[in-house]
Amino acid sequence: MSELIQLDGLTVDFDGRFQLSNINWCIEPNQNWMITGTNGSGKSALAAVLAGVGDVVSGTQTGIPDRVSLVSYEAQGELIAAELKKDDADILDVISEGTPVQEIIDQVCQDQELASQLVKQFGLDALLDRSFRKLSTGETRKVLLVRALTSNPQLLVLDEPFDGLDANTHKMLAAHLSSIVGQIPMVLVLNRFDECPDFITHIAYLDSGELRHQVAREDDSAYAELYQLLHLKTGDVEVPDADPISDLPPLDPTQPLVRITNAKIQYGETVIFEDLSWTIETNQHWQLTGPNGSGKTGLLSLITGDHPQCYVNDIFVFGFQRGQGETIWQIKQYIGYVSTALQWEYRVSTSLRHVIISGFFDSIGLYSKYTDRQRDIANQWLEILGMRHRADDPFNKLSYGDQRLLLIARAMVKHPPLLILDEPCLGLDDINRQRILALIERICAGSETAVLYVNHHPEDKISGIDCYLALD
Amino acid sequence: MANYFNSLPLREQLEQLGKCRFMHLNEFTDDVNALKGKKMVVIGCGAQGLNQGLNLRDSGLDVSYTLRAEAIAQKRQSWKNATENGFTVGTYEELIPGADVVLNLTPDKQHTAVVTAIMPLMKQGACLSYSHGFNIVEEGMQIREDLTVIMVAPKCPGSEVRAEYVRGFGVPTLIAVHENNDPKGEGLALAKAYAVGTGGHKAGVLMSSFIAEVKSDLMGEQTILCGMLQTGSLLCFDKMIEEGVDAAYASKLIQYGWETVTEALKYGGVTNMMDRLSNPAKIKAFDLAAEMKDIMRPLYHKHQDDIMTGHFSATMMADWANDDAELLGWRADTAETAYEKTDAGDMEISEQEYFDNGILMVAMVKAGVELAFETMTSAGIIADSAYYESLHETPLIANTIARKKLYEMNATISDTAEYGCYLYNHACVPLLGDFMKDIKSDVIGRGLNLNDMSVDNARLIEVNREIRNHPVEDIGGELRGYMADMKRIV
Numbered sequence: 001m002s003e004l005i006q007l008d009g010l011t012v013d014f015d016g017r018f019q020l021s022n023i024n025w026c027i028e029p030n031q032n033w034m035i036t037g038t039n040g041s042g043k044s045a046l047a048a049v050l051a052g053v054g055d056v057v058s059g060t061q062t063g064i065p066d067r068v069s070l071v072s073y074e075a076q077g078e079l080i081a082a083e084l085k086k087d088d089a090d091i092l093d094v095i096s097e098g099t100p101v102q103e104i105i106d107q108v109c110q111d112q113e114l115a116s117q118l119v120k121q122f123g124l125d126a127l128l129d130r131s132f133r134k135l136s137t138g139e140t141r142k143v144l145l146v147r148a149l150t151s152n153p154q155l156l157v158l159d160e161p162f163d164g165l166d167a168n169t170h171k172m173l174a175a176h177l178s179s180i181v182g183q184i185p186m187v188l189v190l191n192r193f194d195e196c197p198d199f200i201t202h203i204a205y206l207d208s209g210e211l212r213h214q215v216a217r218e219d220d221s222a223y224a225e226l227y228q229l230l231h232l233k234t235g236d237v238e239v240p241d242a243d244p245i246s247d248l249p250p251l252d253p254t255q256p257l258v259r260i261t262n263a264k265i266q267y268g269e270t271v272i273f274e275d276l277s278w279t280i281e282t283n284q285h286w287q288l289t290g291p292n293g294s295g296k297t298g299l300l301s302l303i304t305g306d307h308p309q310c311y312v313n314d315i316f317v318f319g320f321q322r323g324q325g326e327t328i329w330q331i332k333q334y335i336g337y338v339s340t341a342l343q344w345e346y347r348v349s350t351s352l353r354h355v356i357i358s359g360f361f362d363s364i365g366l367y368s369k370y371t372d373r374q375r376d377i378a379n380q381w382l383e384i385l386g387m388r389h390r391a392d393d394p395f396n397k398l399s400y401g402d403q404r405l406l407l408i409a410r411a412m413v414k415h416p417p418l419l420i421l422d423e424p425c426l427g428l429d430d431i432n433r434q435r436i437l438a439l440i441e442r443i444c445a446g447s448e449t450a451v452l453y454v455n456h457h458p459e460d461k462i463s464g465i466d467c468y469l470a471l472d
Numbered sequence: 473m474a475n476y477f478n479s480l481p482l483r484e485q486l487e488q489l490g491k492c493r494f495m496h497l498n499e500f501t502d503d504v505n506a507l508k509g510k511k512m513v514v515i516g517c518g519a520q521g522l523n524q525g526l527n528l529r530d531s532g533l534d535v536s537y538t539l540r541a542e543a544i545a546q547k548r549q550s551w552k553n554a555t556e557n558g559f560t561v562g563t564y565e566e567l568i569p570g571a572d573v574v575l576n577l578t579p580d581k582q583h584t585a586v587v588t589a590i591m592p593l594m595k596q597g598a599c600l601s602y603s604h605g606f607n608i609v610e611e612g613m614q615i616r617e618d619l620t621v622i623m624v625a626p627k628c629p630g631s632e633v634r635a636e637y638v639r640g641f642g643v644p645t646l647i648a649v650h651e652n653n654d655p656k657g658e659g660l661a662l663a664k665a666y667a668v669g670t671g672g673h674k675a676g677v678l679m680s681s682f683i684a685e686v687k688s689d690l691m692g693e694q695t696i697l698c699g700m701l702q703t704g705s706l707l708c709f710d711k712m713i714e715e716g717v718d719a720a721y722a723s724k725l726i727q728y729g730w731e732t733v734t735e736a737l738k739y740g741g742v743t744n745m746m747d748r749l750s751n752p753a754k755i756k757a758f759d760l761a762a763e764m765k766d767i768m769r770p771l772y773h774k775h776q777d778d779i780m781t782g783h784f785s786a787t788m789m790a791d792w793a794n795d796d797a798e799l800l801g802w803r804a805d806t807a808e809t810a811y812e813k814t815d816a817g818d819m820e821i822s823e824q825e826y827f828d829n830g831i832l833m834v835a836m837v838k839a840g841v842e843l844a845f846e847t848m849t850s851a852g853i854i855a856d857s858a859y860y861e862s863l864h865e866t867p868l869i870a871n872t873i874a875r876k877k878l879y880e881m882n883a884t885i886s887d888t889a890e891y892g893c894y895l896y897n898h899a900c901v902p903l904l905g906d907f908m909k910d911i912k913s914d915v916i917g918r919g920l921n922l923n924d925m926s927v928d929n930a931r932l933i934e935v936n937r938e939i940r941n942h943p944v945e946d947i948g949g950e951l952r953g954y955m956a957d958m959k960r961i962v
Contacts, residue, residue, distance in 0.1 A: 267556060306638070308526060308557035325508070328530040329640075345639070363640025367674055 003063040004028045005050070005155075010059035012049050020045050020209050022059070032186045032199050036226075037206035038233045044072060046206060047159045047189045051075075065154035071144045072159030072189070079104075080140060083133040098131035101143055110152035118146045121172050138164045145173065149180075159189040193227045205229070207434070221399060225432065228402075231386040232438040239443060240380035242415035243360060243373055248333055252319055256281050257334075257418050257450060258303055261314040265298045265307070272298055278469060282417065285444065285451045285464050290471030296454050297339070299471070300420055303452075305331040318417070332362040336411030336449070339422035343403055346395070352406055353378045353391040359410035381409040385439070401432030405439055412443050419443070422454045433460060473584070473612040475782040477683055485852075488683035491648075492857040494954050499664070500673040504531050506658070506665035510572035513538050515564075515586055517550035519630030519884070520603055521577035524670050526557065527637040531669040536560035538567040538590075568593035573662065575601045580888050581792050583607035591616055597655070599662050604689070605682035606888060608650060610785035621653035622663040623682055625689075626672055627860060628868050629884040633670060642671025644860065646678045646685055676954060680857060688853045690779045692861030693889035695772055695847075696840035697869045699896025701730055702806070702878055704836040706901065707908055708916050709811035711832075715913035720817025722917060725830060727816045727877055730870035732826040733834050738867040741948040742838050743940050748827045749834060751927040753920055758935045760835035760915065765843055767907055771899055772847040775892075780851060788891050799887060802894035812878055825919075832916040838939075841866060845944040855947040863944055864951075 005027040012020045020042050027033060037043040048054060049061070051070035083098055101124065109115045119125050122142040127135065132143065141164055148156060161177075162170050174197050177186065181199040190196055196203070205213035205226055215222040251257070256279045264274035272295040280286060290296050301307035302315055305328040315322040318334040336359070346355070348365040356378040358366045382388045385405050395403065404424065411419060421440065425433040437460060444451055444464050453462055477485060507528075512535045514525045521537070529535045537554040541563045544551050554561045568574060568590050578586050584607060587600070594600065599620040607613045608621070615621050626633045628643035636643050645667045649659035660679075667677050693699075705726050712722035736745040746754050778784040791798045806812060827834060841863045848858035872881040882890045914920050939945070 268552070305530065308559075310558070311529065312558035325532045325534075327532040348639075358640075361640060365639055365641065367641045 003065075005061075005063040005065075007049075007061045008059055010049070010061055011057040012045070012054040013057050014045055014048075014054045018042065018045055018209065019057070020049065020054070023049075023211050025204065025211055025214070027185065027187070029185060030182075031201045032181065033188070033202045033204055034196050034200045035187060035189045035204045035206065036191065036193070036230055037212075038230075041206040042209040043189050043204075043206045044074070044159050045209070046204070046211070047072065047157050047187060048074065050155065050157050050187060067151070067153045068155045068157060069148035069151050069153035070157045070159070071141075071148045071161060072157075074159075076137075076140055076144050079144065080133055098133045100129050101132050101135070102128040104132045104143060105146055105150070108147050108151040111150045115146060115150045118149060118176070121176075122146065122169060138166075141165070142169070149176070153184060156184050156186045157189075158186065160191065161188060162190075162195055193230060212434070225399070225401060225435065228386045228405075229435045229438065232384070232435055232442065239384075239412070240377050242413075243371070243377055248414070248417070251282075251334070251417060253282065255319060256316075257318060259316040260299075260302065261316075263299070263302060263313045263315065265295055265302070265309055273471060276471075280418070280450060280452065283448060283450055284467050285462075286453065286467040286469060287462075287465045288452065288454045288469050288471070294471035296471055297341075297422060300422055300452070300454065303418075304335055304337060304420065329362060333414075334417050335362075336414070336416040336419040337422075338404070338407050338411045338420070338424050340426050341422075343400075343407060346403075346407065349394050349396055351392045352382060352387055352395055352398070355395045355406050356381050356410050356413055359413035377413060381413060384442075385409060401435060404432070404436055408436065408439055408443070412449070416449060418452060419449045420452045420454075424453075425455065425460045437462060473614070475785070476609050476612040477687070477780075478782055479612065485683070488681045489687060489852040490854045491679070491681040491684050492854040493679045494856060494951060495664075495673075495677040495679055496954075497673065500668050500677075502661070502665065504533060504665045504669045506661040507533050507573065507669060510534065511536070511570055512573045512575060513567045513571035514575040514577055515539075515590065516576070516578035516582075517553040518577070518579070520626075520633070521550075521575070521630075522553045522557065523630040523634035524575070524577060524603075524626070525554075525559065526634055527671055528666070528669040529559075530637070531671075533669050536562065536567055538562055538564050538571075540564070564590055564593055569595055571595070571598060573599040573601060573666075575603075577603055580604060580606045580886060584611055584613060587613055587615070591619075594619060599659075600653075601662075601666065602682075604886070604888075605648070605650075605686040606785070608682050609686040610782060611789075615650070615653050617653070618655055619653055620656060620659045620662065621650035622659045622666070623648040623650070623685060624663055624666045624670070624672070625685060626670060627865060629872065631884070632868065632871075636675065637671040640674075642673065642675040644676045644678070644864065645670065645672030646680050646860070648680045648682050648685055650682050676951075678856060678860060684853060684857050687779055687851075688848055688857040688861040690784065690888070690892060691776050691848055691851075691853075692844055692865060693885065694775050694779075694784075694892030694896050696837075696844040696862050697865050698881060698885055698889055698893035699900065700836060700840035701866075701869060701873060701881065702893055702897045703900040703904070704833060704840075705730075705811050705873070705878060706809055706897070707904060708830075708832060708836075709809075709814070711908060711911055712913065712917040713810065715917060717913055717917035718817070719814050721819060721821075723811065723814040724816035724819065724821060725826065725917065726811065726833070726873075728821065728874050729826045729830045729833050730837075731867070731874035732823055733830060733837060734867040734870040736827075737837065737841070737863060741863065741945050741952070742841060742942065743945055745834060746838065746939050748824070749831065750828070750920070750922075750925055751932055752922055752925055753828065753831050755927060755931060755935050756915060756920065757831045757835040757838065758939065760832060761839040761842075763907060764835065764839040764904065767903060768839065768843060768900065769847075771896070771903060772843045774899075775896065776847045776851050784892065784895075788888065791891065796887075799891050799894070802898075803882060803890070806878055806882065806894075809878075828919040829917055831914075831920070832911060835915075837866065842942055842944060845942075849943065855943065856951065859944060859947045859951055863948055 007023045007025040010023040035043045035046055050064060051068045105115055124142055178199055201217050203215045203226060204211055213226060215226050217223060258280040260278045263276045265272040288296055298307055302310045303317055311323045317331055320326040346364050350365055354366040357370050357374055360374055361368045382391050424436050440462055453465060512533055514521050514537050517537050525535045537559050539550055551561060596618050602623045603625045605623055625646045626643045633643050647663040647667055667673050708726055709722050713719060733745055736748050749757055844862040845858045849855055869881060872884045
């Protein structure tokens with residue numbers, strides 16, 4: 001391939017079932033790309049576009065070479081379907097054996113020597129005379145790979161090429177792909193970062209049919225963030241259990257979690273808000289909005305007990321009428337809390353694991369002895385975050401986005417009845433916002449925590465929130 | 473009124489000075505119960521008053537504030553502090569008669585007037601609490617016999633008292649009972665509950681005496697804590713300018729350097745702070761410190777002697793009587809120093825660079841800590857007290873310089889500490905004059921920059937042994953061990 005491939009504002013429709021929208025992408029001749037994303041994000045569709053699949057709705061594509069070899073489940077399925085159709089079309093009253101594997105390979109093969117080498121390496125030599133349609137799924141996949149690799153392509157597009165291959169074959173294929181780097185540009189669709197071969201130079205991340213991120217492999221921090229985003233989106237993990245030892249005193253289910261009556265916050269002569277009443281019931285998810293200075297954070301801190309004027313307001317939280325001899329630790333034990341301010345305050349040099357464990361004690365820094373069980377739970381959270389291998393690293397050396405993720409895990413570690421997220425995406429770039437939201441959605445889906453979410457940006461939506469309070 | 477300490481026979485003076493015991497967490501199982509349901513009325517709403525009150529209230533206790541009638545009528549800052557934070561505020565006449573515990577958190581200077589005004593209003597058998605023993609020990613204030621008198625002194629500025637509590641921790645706290653005034657024998661229980669209410673028990677409580685607190689506190693704050701850091705800041709800055717180091721860099725190296733090097737002190741004492749230097753730099757710092765210790769020793773002795781005899785407090789009280797003329801003049805002078813007027817640059821200085829380029833600062837901290845500790849213990853103050861009033865508090869004061877230089881330090885500490893700090897500084901700057909003449913930018917500002925890092929083995933062993941065998945390291949290791957049990961992760 002000598003030219004660069006360029007997709008400009010390309011929108012492609014796939015039989016009305018799926019659309020790729022507004023794709024802007026450029027593949028330079030010396031680049032090898034990995035396309036990734038969650039299931040249904042459109043990564044296979046984008047790969048297929050390079051092979052001419054789909055109907056262009058708008059935008060332009062230039063530089064796509066004539067000979068593009070595509071290996072994908074779809075292509076595999078089509079080839080099998082074509083073989084079955086041949087069988088149906090056979091009018092002779094004999095049992096059709098179908099096309100033998102050798103012939104299927106020969107249909108496109110441009111390099112007999114390479115073909116016999118690959119056939120041997122893939123362990124296909126005993127199957128050359130077998131009918132293609134009688135092969136197992138893994139075997140047909142290998143045949144397709146041989147066809148693609150020997151057809152002298154100008155661009156090789158491999159959709160999940162390692163999927164379903166045994167370890168030896170996987171290794172062999174990876175080695176072969178490495179050996180042709182520089183001769184044929186490659187685009188690989190891969191679900192997992194740990195399969196990303198060394199020769200990949202760039203990564204494209206798709207979400208909901210949009211090309212959301214393009215990252216150069218050599219950009220270590222962006223690569224790591226993308227890795228984690230994918231991990232959070234796709235990792236097969238459950239929210240860890242709460243710790244039975246630190247079980248919270250049970251709440252009266254007939255009472256709301258929070259009931260604020262005619263509240264007022266005032267500094268000097270300035271009234272921030274007054275006559276504000278609000279009730280949060282168990283399992284309700286709320287979004288709180290309002291312009292800067294409308295008192296959002298003040299209102300939240302009336303609930304958490306961090307606002308001194310909580311003692312002069314009528315506030316009932318978690319069974320306590322405030323100002324009757326309760327301690328703030330009795331209140332805080334029911335709340336998980338994340339905000340930019342908390343992150344600023346969390347300037348203690350402590351390990352990632354200890355930051356999560358500190359959530360059991362509602363402390364900033366860890367000042368209490370913890371149990372093995374609490375440590376294990378913290379490790380499980382680190383696993384979810386994809387940070388298990390960094391458990392003993394210092395918190396203050398983490399990137400801003402990673403710190404935020406960790407603080408959310410800290411807030412959730414005890415499965416609080418109420419999780420307060422005060423602008424959890426503030427100060428984060430797009431990819432980090434998506435990581436945070438992915439984590440929160442996983443948490444919301446997997447627990448009985450009521451979520452109270454403060455946020456300005458309509459695009460930072462969390463599914464499942466259906467109650468709204470707007471301050472003005 | 474006569475100096476209470478001086479009225480005691482030597483035997484009793486020594487006994488009181490030697491009181492200090494680190495209390496274990498299991499001595500606080502009664503939580504805040506001794507104060508539960510009692511009316512606590514705080515006098516004064518400055519940094520200590522407000523922040524201690526916030527903590528006590530958040531611990532479930534009943535706290536209100538009493539201010540002088542003028543402060544309420546004129547809605548002064550103290551009134552605003554209390555009301556904006558949702559506290560009940562009333563005059564002495566309104567609140568003192570109903571108080572079970574009165575917390576006197578006004579500045580030292582006002583103690584005599586305040587205590588004289590409230591004592592007749594206090595109900596029979598109530599408790600009067602101090603945060604500093606100056607009024608009792610140095611001024612000899614006599615308290616009504618039926619009243620219990622205790623001290624609860626968080627060993628940090630008020631803002632830290634609050635910040636650490638909110639984090640779920642606390643600050644080390646000294647408690648004491650005035651034995652002349654403990655008619656019901658409940659003083660200790662009340663002091664312990666109060667320490668729990670402010671979160672102090674989590675960080676470590678020292679049980680001391682009014683006398684040991686005053687004599688060691690005054691010594692520490694005047695010398696190593698505030699005095700040495702002020703003198704060191706001014707001398708190091710001027711030297712760097714003289715040596716052609718960029719002024720903005722010099723300003724930053726000092727502003728954040730104290731905090732950074734004393735952070736190492738907090739974790740592992742003088743030994744660890746010195747170990748952060750390269751071997752050649754460590755030996756250099758050791759020699760500089762030894763030289764400075766010899767020069768400054770008489771000054772440290774003088775400060776301790778003046779504190780013991782009451783000369784210091786008499787001098788300061790004379791300035792009180794003269795409308796703080798000296799204090800205010802010295803404060804203004806500090807604001808005019810070249811260091812104070814040069815803003816820190818925005819260049820990057822790595823944590824290690826503060827050590828490598830601040831060898832003299834490390835040496836000054838070592839010299840000051842060791843001298844203050846040696847002087848206090850030789851004057852009869854027990855090692856535990858001497859450790860807290862020297863090494864332990866140095867990082868806390870260094871933090872205030874990191875925030876806003878000397879201005880912030882002097883604004884945060886008490887007027888008493890500030891007065892003593894200036895006394896020290898005025899004597900110490902000329903005292904180190906000749907010593908500073910030989911100082912070059914290799915030990916302050918630029919680092920040694922050696923190609924050859926080799927040192928003589930025998931010399932290094934000797935230096936390490938001397939650092940590690942100093943008595944402040946011995947008691948420090950023990951006390952940090954207790955603290956670490958409570959605070960597994962610093």
